[in-house]
Amino acid sequence: MKPVSLLELEGVETYIGEYHILQGVSFAVRPGAITVLLGRNGAGKTTTLRTIMGLNPARRGRIRYKGKDITRLPPHEVARLGIGYVPEDRGLFGSLTVAENLRVAVRGGDLDRQVRRRGPGAATGRLAEVLELFPDLKRAWNRPAGTLSGGQQQMLAIGRVLLSDNDLLLIDEPSKGLAPVVVEHLGEALRKIAARTTVLLVEQNFGLAQAVAEHCVVIDDGRTVHQGSMADLLDDPVLRQRYLGVA
Numbered sequence: 001m002k003p004v005s006l007l008e009l010e011g012v013e014t015y016i017g018e019y020h021i022l023q024g025v026s027f028a029v030r031p032g033a034i035t036v037l038l039g040r041n042g043a044g045k046t047t048t049l050r051t052i053m054g055l056n057p058a059r060r061g062r063i064r065y066k067g068k069d070i071t072r073l074p075p076h077e078v079a080r081l082g083i084g085y086v087p088e089d090r091g092l093f094g095s096l097t098v099a100e101n102l103r104v105a106v107r108g109g110d111l112d113r114q115v116r117r118r119g120p121g122a123a124t125g126r127l128a129e130v131l132e133l134f135p136d137l138k139r140a141w142n143r144p145a146g147t148l149s150g151g152q153q154q155m156l157a158i159g160r161v162l163l164s165d166n167d168l169l170l171i172d173e174p175s176k177g178l179a180p181v182v183v184e185h186l187g188e189a190l191r192k193i194a195a196r197t198t199v200l201l202v203e204q205n206f207g208l209a210q211a212v213a214e215h216c217v218v219i220d221d222g223r224t225v226h227q228g229s230m231a232d233l234l235d236d237p238v239l240r241q242r243y244l245g246v247a
């Protein structure tokens, strides 16, 4: 039977150095939808994603993925279980081309020989799907990632984690620094991605969050203060004003 939650955090507390950053984060991510993590600047959203990945390990509390306790696993083992992470800085290799950045992501090997010889038009399988989702990557195939626009870099970063067999994607503020039209495009791509992969999104752009997410979790001062449907949050101006500062 499919678990009701794909990922569960229970009373998670994280320290960075001597600072007690997460002081009680608890929420569940349901499979097959986008859950957005909301909260003011410095609330602890990025730290929550990093704690799930094992990059800032939890000192107290529990994190379960598909029912398995992953609280103390190192990042590479968390990744191996099928959790993909797109950090806020996108984590691309700026001097490597689009093709090379994607090649690095293909588990256990290289991009298909045909693709290397004949270019992205020869792609099949997962790579073909990624290139259909983000056609810009095909056009920029041989360009260094560092020369792409912010939106293209974001597409490359997301495309890269889609190439691995991930069941859950953690994506940190994908809209940051992007023009509104690019954000709209990104929203469409996220909705398509969510049709096959569960997504936990950190997003300050409330318009984008509202457009793509089904569920939301609000973090304030390192603690979960609300979790529920996005529809309920939209119906609750007091909650929005109090924790998000949006009317």
Ligand SMILES: Nc1ncnc2c1ncn2[C@@H]1O[C@H](COP(=O)(O)OP(=O)(O)OP(=O)(O)O)[C@@H](O)[C@H]1O
Residues within 6 Å of the ligand: 016, 017, 019, 021, 039, 040, 041, 042, 043, 044, 045, 046, 047, 048, 204
């Ligand atoms: N390396 C660090 N050393 C000390 N404090 C840190 C460190 N990294 C983060 N913090 C603090 O932890 C708190 C939570 O940061 P975090 O980046 O998780 O928040 P956030 O909700 O993602 O905010 P933002 O949207 O601004 O990135 C902030 O007060 C931040 O200053």
